[in-house]
Amino acid sequence: MDMNEETSESRKLKCDDTSKCFQLLESILDGEIDNSKEVLKEKLAKCQPCFEHFHLEQAIRDVLKTRCTKQEVPTELADCIRQKIQEIK
Amino acid sequence: MSEVQRRKYSQEQKNAIFDGEFMPNIDSMYNFAYRLTFDEDDAKDLVQDTYLKAYRFINSFEQGTNAKAWLFRILKNSFINEYRKKSKQPAKVDYQEVETYYNSDDVDYQSTTDLRAESVKGMLGDEISNALNSLAVDFRTVIILCDLEGFTYEEMAKILDIPIGTVRSRLHRARNLLKDKLKGYAQHMGYDTDEEEN
Numbered sequence: 001m002d003m004n005e006e007t008s009e010s011r012k013l014k015c016d017d018t019s020k021c022f023q024l025l026e027s028i029l030d031g032e033i034d035n036s037k038e039v040l041k042e043k044l045a046k047c048q049p050c051f052e053h054f055h056l057e058q059a060i061r062d063v064l065k066t067r068c069t070k071q072e073v074p075t076e077l078a079d080c081i082r083q084k085i086q087e088i089k
Numbered sequence: 090m091s092e093v094q095r096r097k098y099s100q101e102q103k104n105a106i107f108d109g110e111f112m113p114n115i116d117s118m119y120n121f122a123y124r125l126t127f128d129e130d131d132a133k134d135l136v137q138d139t140y141l142k143a144y145r146f147i148n149s150f151e152q153g154t155n156a157k158a159w160l161f162r163i164l165k166n167s168f169i170n171e172y173r174k175k176s177k178q179p180a181k182v183d184y185q186e187v188e189t190y191y192n193s194d195d196v197d198y199q200s201t202t203d204l205r206a207e208s209v210k211g212m213l214g215d216e217i218s219n220a221l222n223s224l225a226v227d228f229r230t231v232i233i234l235c236d237l238e239g240f241t242y243e244e245m246a247k248i249l250d251i252p253i254g255t256v257r258s259r260l261h262r263a264r265n266l267l268k269d270k271l272k273g274y275a276q277h278m279g280y281d282t283d284e285e286e287n
Protein backbone atom coordinates (compact mmCIF):
# COMPACT_ATOMS: atom_id res chain seq x y z
CA MET A 1 0.00 0.00 0.00
CA ASP A 2 1.54 3.30 -1.02
CA MET A 3 0.61 6.08 1.38
CA ASN A 4 2.01 8.75 -0.86
CA GLU A 5 -0.35 8.41 -3.77
CA GLU A 6 -3.04 10.63 -2.26
CA THR A 7 -2.70 14.30 -3.03
CA SER A 8 -2.46 16.65 -0.11
CA GLU A 9 -5.15 18.96 -1.48
CA SER A 10 -7.94 16.82 -0.11
CA ARG A 11 -6.51 16.81 3.42
CA LYS A 12 -7.48 19.15 6.19
CA LEU A 13 -4.58 21.10 7.58
CA LYS A 14 -5.57 20.90 11.22
CA CYS A 15 -6.06 17.66 13.10
CA ASP A 16 -9.30 17.37 15.12
CA ASP A 17 -7.73 15.38 17.91
CA THR A 18 -3.97 15.10 17.72
CA SER A 19 -3.68 13.12 20.96
CA LYS A 20 -6.11 10.45 19.91
CA CYS A 21 -4.98 10.28 16.29
CA PHE A 22 -1.27 10.15 16.98
CA GLN A 23 -1.62 7.55 19.70
CA LEU A 24 -3.64 5.41 17.30
CA LEU A 25 -1.12 5.86 14.49
CA GLU A 26 1.75 4.93 16.77
CA SER A 27 -0.04 1.83 18.00
CA ILE A 28 -0.67 0.81 14.40
CA LEU A 29 3.00 1.29 13.53
CA ASP A 30 4.00 -0.80 16.53
CA GLY A 31 1.77 -3.61 15.28
CA GLU A 32 -0.60 -3.38 18.23
CA ILE A 33 -3.82 -2.95 16.21
CA ASP A 34 -5.36 -5.64 14.01
CA ASN A 35 -7.09 -4.90 10.72
CA SER A 36 -5.77 -1.35 10.76
CA LYS A 37 -5.39 -0.90 7.00
CA GLU A 38 -8.74 0.75 6.33
CA VAL A 39 -8.59 3.07 9.35
CA LEU A 40 -5.11 4.07 8.36
CA LYS A 41 -5.96 4.73 4.74
CA GLU A 42 -8.85 6.95 5.69
CA LYS A 43 -6.90 8.90 8.28
CA LEU A 44 -3.94 9.54 6.07
CA ALA A 45 -6.12 10.61 3.15
CA LYS A 46 -8.04 13.13 5.22
CA CYS A 47 -5.64 14.77 7.61
CA GLN A 48 -2.31 16.42 6.81
CA PRO A 49 -0.85 16.43 10.37
CA CYS A 50 -1.72 12.72 10.70
CA PHE A 51 -0.15 12.04 7.31
CA GLU A 52 3.09 13.79 8.27
CA HIS A 53 3.23 12.29 11.74
CA PHE A 54 2.73 8.81 10.36
CA HIS A 55 5.54 9.13 7.84
CA LEU A 56 7.97 10.61 10.32
CA GLU A 57 7.21 7.92 12.91
CA GLN A 58 7.50 5.25 10.25
CA ALA A 59 10.86 6.59 9.06
CA ILE A 60 12.19 6.59 12.63
CA ARG A 61 11.13 2.99 13.21
CA ASP A 62 12.62 1.95 9.89
CA VAL A 63 16.04 3.46 10.49
CA LEU A 64 16.13 2.10 14.03
CA LYS A 65 15.27 -1.37 12.82
CA THR A 66 17.51 -1.50 9.78
CA ARG A 67 20.36 0.93 10.26
CA CYS A 68 21.27 0.90 13.93
CA THR A 69 24.82 -0.35 14.20
CA LYS A 70 25.02 -3.79 15.72
CA GLN A 71 27.78 -4.67 18.12
CA GLU A 72 29.68 -7.75 17.10
CA VAL A 73 29.37 -10.53 19.67
CA PRO A 74 32.76 -11.64 21.00
CA THR A 75 33.47 -15.09 19.57
CA GLU A 76 34.55 -16.63 22.85
CA LEU A 77 31.40 -15.60 24.74
CA ALA A 78 29.22 -18.59 23.83
CA ASP A 79 32.02 -21.08 24.64
CA CYS A 80 32.71 -19.29 27.88
CA ILE A 81 29.07 -19.61 28.90
CA ARG A 82 28.88 -23.30 27.97
CA GLN A 83 32.00 -23.97 30.00
CA LYS A 84 30.58 -22.21 33.07
CA ILE A 85 27.34 -24.18 32.70
CA GLN A 86 29.31 -27.46 32.61
CA GLU A 87 30.89 -26.48 35.92
CA ILE A 88 27.55 -25.99 37.70
CA LYS A 89 25.78 -28.99 36.20
CA MET B 90 12.56 -15.60 39.77
CA SER B 91 10.82 -15.92 43.10
CA GLU B 92 9.05 -19.03 41.94
CA VAL B 93 9.72 -22.18 43.90
CA GLN B 94 12.04 -24.48 42.03
CA ARG B 95 10.29 -27.64 40.98
CA ARG B 96 11.96 -30.61 39.45
CA LYS B 97 10.37 -30.21 36.09
CA TYR B 98 12.92 -30.96 33.44
CA SER B 99 15.33 -33.88 33.07
CA GLN B 100 18.99 -33.17 32.33
CA GLU B 101 18.41 -33.87 28.63
CA GLN B 102 15.43 -31.53 28.54
CA LYS B 103 17.42 -28.82 30.26
CA ASN B 104 20.19 -29.16 27.70
CA ALA B 105 17.69 -29.08 24.87
CA ILE B 106 16.00 -25.91 26.15
CA PHE B 107 19.30 -24.23 26.85
CA ASP B 108 20.82 -25.02 23.45
CA GLY B 109 17.65 -24.80 21.41
CA GLU B 110 15.86 -21.83 22.96
CA PHE B 111 18.29 -19.85 25.10
CA MET B 112 21.59 -19.82 23.20
CA PRO B 113 20.16 -18.71 19.82
CA ASN B 114 19.32 -15.37 21.48
CA ILE B 115 22.91 -14.55 22.38
CA ASP B 116 23.34 -11.90 19.65
CA SER B 117 20.28 -9.94 20.76
CA MET B 118 21.25 -10.36 24.40
CA TYR B 119 24.76 -9.05 23.82
CA ASN B 120 23.52 -6.08 21.83
CA PHE B 121 21.02 -5.21 24.54
CA ALA B 122 23.71 -5.57 27.22
CA TYR B 123 26.12 -3.42 25.24
CA ARG B 124 23.57 -0.66 24.74
CA LEU B 125 22.89 -0.69 28.48
CA THR B 126 26.49 -0.69 29.66
CA PHE B 127 28.46 0.81 26.73
CA ASP B 128 31.32 -1.44 27.74
CA GLU B 129 32.43 -4.67 26.09
CA ASP B 130 33.56 -6.40 29.29
CA ASP B 131 30.51 -5.34 31.28
CA ALA B 132 28.28 -6.50 28.45
CA LYS B 133 30.00 -9.89 28.36
CA ASP B 134 29.70 -10.30 32.13
CA LEU B 135 26.07 -9.28 32.05
CA VAL B 136 25.20 -11.76 29.30
CA GLN B 137 27.14 -14.52 31.02
CA ASP B 138 25.47 -13.85 34.37
CA THR B 139 22.10 -13.87 32.65
CA TYR B 140 22.74 -17.27 31.07
CA LEU B 141 23.97 -18.73 34.34
CA LYS B 142 20.86 -17.49 36.11
CA ALA B 143 18.70 -18.76 33.27
CA TYR B 144 20.21 -22.20 33.67
CA ARG B 145 19.88 -22.16 37.43
CA PHE B 146 16.22 -21.17 37.25
CA ILE B 147 15.38 -23.17 34.16
CA ASN B 148 12.56 -24.97 35.98
CA SER B 149 10.63 -21.73 36.24
CA PHE B 150 10.74 -21.32 32.46
CA GLU B 151 7.56 -22.60 30.80
CA GLN B 152 8.31 -24.36 27.56
CA GLY B 153 6.33 -22.90 24.70
CA THR B 154 6.47 -19.38 26.12
CA ASN B 155 8.75 -16.68 24.73
CA ALA B 156 12.29 -17.61 25.80
CA LYS B 157 13.74 -14.37 24.46
CA ALA B 158 11.38 -12.25 26.57
CA TRP B 159 12.17 -14.41 29.62
CA LEU B 160 15.92 -13.96 29.10
CA PHE B 161 15.61 -10.22 28.48
CA ARG B 162 13.74 -9.84 31.76
CA ILE B 163 16.55 -11.58 33.66
CA LEU B 164 19.15 -9.45 31.91
CA LYS B 165 17.27 -6.24 32.64
CA ASN B 166 16.93 -7.16 36.33
CA SER B 167 20.61 -8.09 36.61
CA PHE B 168 21.52 -4.79 35.05
CA ILE B 169 19.40 -2.80 37.49
CA ASN B 170 20.46 -4.77 40.55
CA GLU B 171 24.16 -5.20 39.86
CA TYR B 172 25.53 -3.20 36.98
CA ARG B 173 23.72 0.09 37.16
CA LYS B 174 25.43 0.81 40.48
CA LYS B 175 28.93 0.40 39.16
CA SER B 176 28.19 1.83 35.74
CA LYS B 177 30.99 3.89 34.25
CA GLN B 178 28.42 6.08 32.57
CA PRO B 179 27.60 9.29 34.45
CA ALA B 180 23.85 9.66 34.85
CA LYS B 181 23.61 13.38 35.58
CA VAL B 182 22.58 14.55 32.13
CA ASP B 183 20.13 11.70 31.76
CA TYR B 184 18.22 12.50 34.93
CA GLN B 185 17.91 16.11 33.97
CA GLU B 186 16.44 15.06 30.67
CA VAL B 187 13.98 12.69 32.33
CA GLU B 188 12.92 15.30 34.85
CA THR B 189 12.30 17.97 32.26
CA TYR B 190 10.12 15.55 30.45
CA TYR B 191 8.10 14.22 33.33
CA ASN B 192 7.45 17.70 34.65
CA SER B 193 6.51 19.27 31.36
CA ASP B 194 2.91 20.32 30.89
CA ASP B 195 3.09 19.89 27.15
CA VAL B 196 0.27 18.09 25.45
CA ASP B 197 1.51 14.56 25.17
CA TYR B 198 0.95 14.03 21.46
CA GLN B 199 1.88 16.83 19.12
CA SER B 200 3.27 17.23 15.65
CA THR B 201 6.96 17.65 15.10
CA THR B 202 6.75 19.77 12.01
CA ASP B 203 10.42 20.68 12.06
CA LEU B 204 11.80 17.19 11.47
CA ARG B 205 11.02 15.59 8.14
CA ALA B 206 10.74 11.90 7.36
CA GLU B 207 13.10 12.48 4.42
CA SER B 208 15.92 13.81 6.58
CA VAL B 209 15.53 10.88 8.98
CA LYS B 210 15.77 8.46 6.06
CA GLY B 211 19.01 10.12 4.97
CA MET B 212 20.77 9.55 8.28
CA LEU B 213 23.62 7.13 8.83
CA GLY B 214 23.54 4.16 11.17
CA ASP B 215 26.08 5.78 13.46
CA GLU B 216 23.96 8.90 13.82
CA ILE B 217 20.92 6.85 14.69
CA SER B 218 22.93 4.72 17.13
CA ASN B 219 24.45 7.76 18.80
CA ALA B 220 21.09 9.43 19.18
CA LEU B 221 19.68 6.27 20.74
CA ASN B 222 22.68 5.84 23.03
CA SER B 223 22.35 9.39 24.32
CA LEU B 224 18.88 8.75 25.78
CA ALA B 225 18.36 8.00 29.47
CA VAL B 226 18.46 4.28 30.12
CA ASP B 227 14.71 3.83 30.67
CA PHE B 228 13.90 5.54 27.40
CA ARG B 229 16.70 3.78 25.53
CA THR B 230 15.46 0.44 26.81
CA VAL B 231 11.89 0.73 25.49
CA ILE B 232 13.14 1.71 22.04
CA ILE B 233 15.59 -1.19 21.95
CA LEU B 234 12.89 -3.64 23.01
CA CYS B 235 10.27 -2.34 20.60
CA ASP B 236 12.13 -1.25 17.49
CA LEU B 237 15.37 -3.21 17.53
CA GLU B 238 14.04 -6.45 19.02
CA GLY B 239 10.40 -6.35 17.96
CA PHE B 240 8.77 -7.12 21.30
CA THR B 241 5.05 -6.36 21.67
CA TYR B 242 3.76 -3.88 24.29
CA GLU B 243 2.56 -6.85 26.33
CA GLU B 244 5.95 -8.57 26.26
CA MET B 245 7.65 -5.29 27.14
CA ALA B 246 5.29 -4.82 30.09
CA LYS B 247 6.40 -8.22 31.40
CA ILE B 248 10.08 -7.65 30.77
CA LEU B 249 10.03 -4.26 32.49
CA ASP B 250 7.43 -5.03 35.18
CA ILE B 251 5.33 -1.99 34.27
CA PRO B 252 1.72 -1.63 33.02
CA ILE B 253 1.06 -1.55 29.27
CA GLY B 254 -0.14 2.06 29.51
CA THR B 255 3.25 3.02 30.92
CA VAL B 256 4.99 1.12 28.12
CA ARG B 257 3.02 3.12 25.57
CA SER B 258 3.63 6.53 27.12
CA ARG B 259 7.30 5.85 27.87
CA LEU B 260 7.80 4.71 24.31
CA HIS B 261 6.14 7.85 23.01
CA ARG B 262 8.29 10.05 25.21
CA ALA B 263 11.39 8.13 24.20
CA ARG B 264 10.69 8.65 20.52
CA ASN B 265 10.07 12.35 21.08
CA LEU B 266 13.44 12.66 22.80
CA LEU B 267 15.01 10.74 19.95
CA LYS B 268 13.38 13.09 17.46
CA ASP B 269 14.89 16.06 19.28
CA LYS B 270 18.35 14.49 18.98
CA LEU B 271 17.83 13.68 15.32
CA LYS B 272 16.57 17.19 14.70
CA GLY B 273 19.83 18.47 16.14
CA TYR B 274 21.83 16.24 13.81
CA ALA B 275 19.67 17.20 10.85
CA GLN B 276 20.30 20.88 11.42
CA HIS B 277 23.97 20.34 12.12
CA MET B 278 24.50 18.21 9.03
CA GLY B 279 22.51 20.53 6.83
CA TYR B 280 19.78 18.03 6.10
CA ASP B 281 16.56 19.55 4.97
CA THR B 282 14.45 20.77 7.89
CA ASP B 283 11.59 23.22 8.03
CA GLU B 284 13.37 25.44 10.50
CA GLU B 285 15.33 28.46 9.36
CA GLU B 286 19.05 28.19 9.95
CA ASN B 287 20.15 30.64 12.62
Ligand SMILES: [Zn+2]
Pocket residue numbers: 014015016017018021047048049050
Ligand atom coordinates in the same frame (compact mmCIF):
# COMPACT_ATOMS: atom_id res chain seq x y z
ZN1 LIG C 1 -5.53 13.84 12.34
